[in-house]
Amino acid sequence: MGYVGQHGVATLRRYKYSGVDHSLVAKYILQPFWARFVNLFPLWFPPNMITLTGFMFLLTSAFLGFFYSPHLDTAPPRWVHLAHGLLLFLYQTFDAVDGKQARRTNSSSPLGELFDHGCDALACAFEALAFGSTAMCGKATFWYWFIAAVPFYCATWEHFFTNTLILPIVNGPTEGLMLIYLCHFFTFFTGAEWWAQDFRKSIPLLNWVPLVPEIPVYGLALFLMIAFAVIPTIASNIHNVYKVVEARKGSMLLALAMLFPFGLLLAGVLVWSYLSPSDIMRNQPHLLIIGTGFAFGFLVGRMILAHLCDEPKGLKTGMCMSLAYFPFAIANALTACLDDGNPLVDEQLVLLMYCLFTAAAMGFSRSPPPYLSLIAMAANSSNSSGEVVSNRTMMTATSGMKGASFASGGSGVLDSTGTTISMTKQIQHFSDLRDQISTILSTDKASTLLSKSIFIISAGGNDAFDFFSQNKSPDSTAIQEFCEALISTYDSHVKTLYNLGARKFAVINVPFLGCCPYLRSQSPTGECMEPLNQLAKRLNGEIWDLFSDLSSEMQGMKYSIASSYELISSLIENPQAAG
Template sequence: MHPFWNFTVKIVPKWLAPNVLTFAGFLFTVGNGLLLTIYDKDFCGSSDDYKWCPPVPAWVWLACAVSHFLAHTLDGIDGKHARRTNSSGPLGELMDHGLDSWTALFIPFCIYSIFGRADFSESPLRMLFIFWTIFLTFYLSHWEKYNTGILYLPWSYDASQIALFSMYLITYFGSYKYWKFVVPVLNITSGRLFELISYVGSFVVSAPVTVYNVYSCKHLKQPTFWESFRPLVPLIVLFSTTSGWAAFSPNNVIDREPRTFYFMVGTVFANIACRLIVSQMSSTRCEAVNWFLLPLAVTVMAVTTLPMSERQEVLLLRMNSLLFCLLHIHYGVCVVRQMCEHFRINCFSLKKRDDSEEAVSLGKVKI
């Protein structure tokens, strides 16, 4: 994609801050998630087994294709634009990768609507583990940098983004029925094939290479095995806790509110990933315990041990999702503001801060 991006970045005005491109690209991805939530709340629109669910309008798939293409392009040119305007720095890296950690939620969030949750596809519980293959692949790349100082992003990432763009267009022109087929020879459905590809891509291709790169590195940044393993602890706890809730929910809450459940898991994951990114950027020790996991653990214990109605469990799920969303946004805003104050820059402007602006931001001057 670099030849196309090298051409496209020349169109961007030089007065525009690179972080504007980064944030706009993220909003396009969020927009796709919101659009499909409105028209396909329970992932039933592409499943013929749910006769009462109307299919997603064709124009939605076209809108998703355009938004996805724009998001991928903006994500590809923001760094080039930063170097073009001599504004590269840690804040841009944090904005880019930090928002990408939340984007890791919204991409499968939208893909699942293409296949639906029933015929020729997979159940919401099995889809949760496909989400985790994407989360793991993203997280391990930053875990690798935390230990080696090198961030390796393979070309397969661009290939997957182009494939998703193509899937949106195919669904627009051919409808969701295009994806209802059984794979010859293997005799598996299209949904099961997508699941296998996800597992192979994560556990056979990405994870082993990352682990090899870390433990074959002669100059690890972390002094001991425990210190190198430390960032994986909150990820393992999040996986165990949320998978346990989904599997042992007395009211099968992931079937009742799949989008809310995925959003909650993806938001907590994004916070864990952002804290790892901050640690590897600043060469500081990564936290072994993310405090977001404490209310989540209490909720899961309550749900799985106390008598609880479906309405009560769904309410707890929604409350957790809203709480984690607000807390994660608060965390991100605070970190960005602190970095802006430290480097004396503005997040969404190339204009440098002067001393009076810095004093106001620190509360030393009243307006």
């Protein structure tokens, strides 16, 4: 499914980000620090990699919380709170400097904004889980995700209408995150139990408060943040959107309709949790919040993309796609009423499927489509609609600009390997797609697009396997001739790709072939075929030298080699090292 139409493509070329941060803490304390911190990154370091690295800090933090407090109701070791605080501080810092790196390297783009804010949307879930372990929130952790997600969604909604991301004098990305990591550091000294006991015990100055039932500190903090942060922020967002809609003579009802998918998400989760026979919010908080966080990320991403592409204001029906799982989950919970509290499908499995479904809706399950499938789909669409053949080219090129796979199972570097589509033919298919893209974008723009694309090559293993299948005990001369032929052909293929516009190569080398299950089953002792492993090792050395030489010869060529050989051999030789 495509997300960007022709109007969107044209709009993306003109898009310019606009944002205002009124935070005094950011202006006088953090901005000077961030301005110096960004200089630690070399100019070649991509801004999106800074964003991703910052996001990985939060993933690490959430994993620590899960490992030491699976239900978020037991106290982890105190050093975990310190780690949570440091990791969140690093996330905030990296999230702030990625944009500075983009401006520093003149690489700002709509994609960078979508990736940055998309990661921030997912971060709401993982930081809520980290704080849940620090404060022993248990099932109340969901509501900490709620107080992060609601202002985030409303700010994105406001940005959609005002075209400027407005951060007030006190805001979540600055003061909000700072407050949270200070709470993590504070808990390092007090222990998580401080949050779980009645607030009158934890805060002696409040022990005089009468007529209030026993409330844990995290519950009081939740109430105060909703009352004094979330509600005023939402009111400000609605007011700002109302002013824009009124000025444009638009419909406020249509604007509010864009909040409907998020409301539906919250309603679906709460109804499911209420009916759940296994109390999923208490017993499976990580799965519930991660799955909901993925669905939230999809909603935010679709709204950001609609803004980037200047789509019409109003409800985006495609945003509801990630919510289609709830009827099944709720119906399954209801079946427990018919069978003494036992649902038709175990709820832990339902939660796992929920996470997978929402991840798939976000696109995590998608890989580049096969090129020949793009050709077939374009041909079928053209035939059914009566369009001219030139439109097939447009459809194929438009899809191919998002990525395509030219691989063929069983093929190799040498055309003689396998009986499928040879690598030479695969490169010809790429050349055809390149020509089709050039007819849409122009030759220069197509060259720019391809120079920024990553070309993944995984080849050589089938060639080596085929060579040994035909030569049971090859002598050194035969091995030498085979290696020379393969490397020479590999060299030719890479140069052809370079001449067609490829500049960035990700190479997966020849794997640890001699220890594959089939060959070990053929050995009376179950041992690996060591000569084949030695050939793979030799080829990998020559492939490394080949790309090193080519990168010196060909201007602008960059490459990275992933050693599948080392990965697999280390697991086989020392399996206990991986746990």
